[in-house]
Amino acid sequence: MSRRDRLSGNEAAATAIRQIDPDVIAAFPITPSTEIPQYISSFKAEGLIGTEFVTVESEHSAMSACIGASAAGARAMTATSSAGMALMYELLYVAASDRLPIVMAAVNRALSGPININADHSDSMGARDSGWIQIYSENAQEAYDNMLMANRIAEHPDVMLPIMICQDGFITSHAVENITIEDDSFVKDFVGEYNPEKYLLNPDESLGVGPYSISIFYMEIKRQQFEAMNNARAVIAKVSADFTARTGREYGMLEQYRMDGAELGVLLMSSSAGTGKEAVDMLREKGVKAGLVKIRVFRPFPAGEIAEALRGLKALGIMDKSDGFSGCGGPLGAEVRAALYGKSDNIKTINYVYGLGGRDVKVADFEEIFAELAAMRDGAELPDCRYHGVRE
Amino acid sequence: MIEIRWHGRGGQGAKTAALLLADAAFATGLHVQGFPEYGPERMGAPITAYNRLDSKPIRVHSNIYAPDIVVIVDESLIGAVDVTAGLKNTGSIVVNTDRPPSSVRELFAGCPGAIYAIDANEISMRTLGKNLPNTPLLAAVARLTGIMPEDEFIENMEHSFMHKFSTKPEVIAGNMNAIKEAWKGAVLI
Structure with missing residues (x-):
């Protein structure tokens, strides 16, 4: 039986980790994900988990320890944010190319500078090309549920890739909300045991992990990562469908909210999606044909599903909680426009950069954005990319 | 939906009070x-x-x-921070103060909403022996929201405190006294 509870996003992620009881956790504290290793430390002290908890001296070492543990055949996890994730970047690529299904609870936070502890997606967007699967969570419930699904996706023999489950720092990580928590026995059964096909500590089969790869091999390794990332699509669909069947909570590559008959739409990820839904409801009551698409899975990128979901829109706001400094918009803007190219070229789009460094995103912000989208639909010329909610 | 904004200073327990209020409301079945x-x-x-x-x-x-x-957990914030910004016309202000009613009214001249004054510092000093105004204010706010009756709230808080202060049980009785005194301690100005 599941139970009704109220937890913060960090407590939710930590609860999932306790229930999964991984073999190894290596982590270094950094705001706002610090509470996760803190809870794990308490679970360990109280004998609630059998995990080997490695308190390393940096995030570079945290990811290195996870790589070693995972290569040895262990189920390994970590948690981090911001500069901590940036310090892991080198190793993120190693984990992905070594095909190690490490699970990371990522609590999104801005990167310096100026130094800032609050939410945006700069940290995980900087890792978007590292070969990790990336799933984004709107609230504590989704952070918990996505953590429960993470191992089965990452460890699937067709995938064998590391995965990060992202949620917005402070906005959800430190907000206490209602949540449904599953039984420990349910989680044990749903997640299952990790029995890797190949691992370093197997005395019957010798194995090399992460050796030097010269030009005649390197590209084949990358081609296999490409294959694995594409395979993840079907696995995510299957695991999510099984989760839905058992819990009633629905998850796809993306979520469509009131997109039936919508002319104006916003597309975004994580905590602001809920705020956007509230605005969509208010606008629908006034007769505005507003809708919202929330990307859950950013890697692999659901280009086909996005083009399909947005079909029929006249104007779209693509909302980036990070600026890639391309000079023409953020990463979601570029990739969503690429997904639409040749499929729905008649949709007018603006790429908004918003909510950086924890800048609060209100229902009123969405009302302003939908008003701009309506003006654009009706012929107003607007820039391809603009900052929203900024003093300029 | 009831929306509540707490203004305090770091160390006064505004965050803790907000989380305890969430706990109490959760116990009644609310989101x-x-x-x-x-x-x-x-x-x-x-x-x-x-x-x-x-x-x-x-x-x-x-x-x-x-x-x-x-x-308003700390009266010295009035003026430094726009504590009543956006307050609904039907809304309420709960202020921790020892001022006489006429002087409290002056503090919020032109503000909408009902004003409730409570000397949470005094209650805290008397019941806890130190100045932690969040506990008395929590009781005053809980009463105002109408989320649960007095006896249920007191029972709920006792449960929360036993959990929260499991390593320092000596402070539970003081906090419970603060809650009981403060439930009816706020005065409508």
Whole structure:
């Protein structure tokens, strides 16, 4: 039986980790994900988990320890944010190319500078090309549920890739909300045991992990990562469908909210999606044909599903909680426009950069954005990319 | 939905009060949010904490700009911070103060809403032996929200304190006395 509870996003992620009881956790504290290793430390002290908890001296070492543990055949996890994730970047690529299904609870936070502890997606967007699967969570419930699904996706023999489950720092990580928590026995059964096909500590089969790869091999390794990332699509669909069947909570590559008959739409990820839904409801009551698409899975990128979901829109706001400094918009803007190219070229789009460094995103912000989208639909010329909610 | 904004200073327990109120409301079956707004984390700096309480699931993840209730944990914030910004016309102000009623009214001249004054510092000093005004204010706010009757709230808080203060049980009785005194301690100005 599941139970009704109220937890913060960090407590939710930590609860999932306790229930999964991984073999190894290596982590270094950094705001706002610090509470996760803190809870794990308490679970360990109280004998609630059998995990080997490695308190390393940096995030570079945290990811290195996870790589070693995972290569040895262990189920390994970590948690981090911001500069901590940036310090892991080198190793993120190693984990992905070594095909190690490490699970990371990522609590999104801005990167310096100026130094800032609050939410945006700069940290995980900087890792978007590292070969990790990336799933984004709107609230504590989704952070918990996505953590429960993470191992089965990452460890699937067709995938064998590391995965990060992202949620917005402070906005959800430190907000206490209602949540449904599953039984420990349910989680044990749903997640299952990790029995890797190949691992370093197997005395019957010798194995090399992460050796030097010269030009005649390197590209084949990358081609296999490409294959694995594409395979993840079907696995995510299957695991999510099984989760839905058992819990009633629905998850796809993306979520469509009131997109039936919508002319104006916003597309975004994580905590602001809920705020956007509230605005969509208010606008629908006034007769505005507003809708919202929330990307859950950013890697692999659901280009086909996005083009399909947005079909029929006249104007779209693509909302980036990070600026890639391309000079023409953020990463979601570029990739969503690429997904639409040749499929729905008649949709007018603006790429908004918003909510950086924890800048609060209100229902009123969405009302302003939908008003701009309506003006654009009706012929107003607007820039391809603009900052929203900024003093300029 | 009831939206509450707490204004305090770092170290006064505004965040803790918001989380305890969320706990109490959760126990009645409501959907809740309790969250702080994080700035530079230091003792004495102005901080804000928030609550949303609703019978329906809560989807909004933003700060609160049109509160039903504002709670002023530290009177010295008035003027330094726009504590009543956006307060609904039907809203309420709960202020921790030892001023006489006429002087309290002057503090909020031109503000909408009902004003409730409570000397939470005095209650805290008397019941806890130190100045932690969040516990008395929590009781005053809980009463104002109408989320649960007095006896249920007292029982609920005892449970919360036993959990929260499991390593220092000696402070539970003082906190419970503060709660009981403060339940009816707020005066409508």
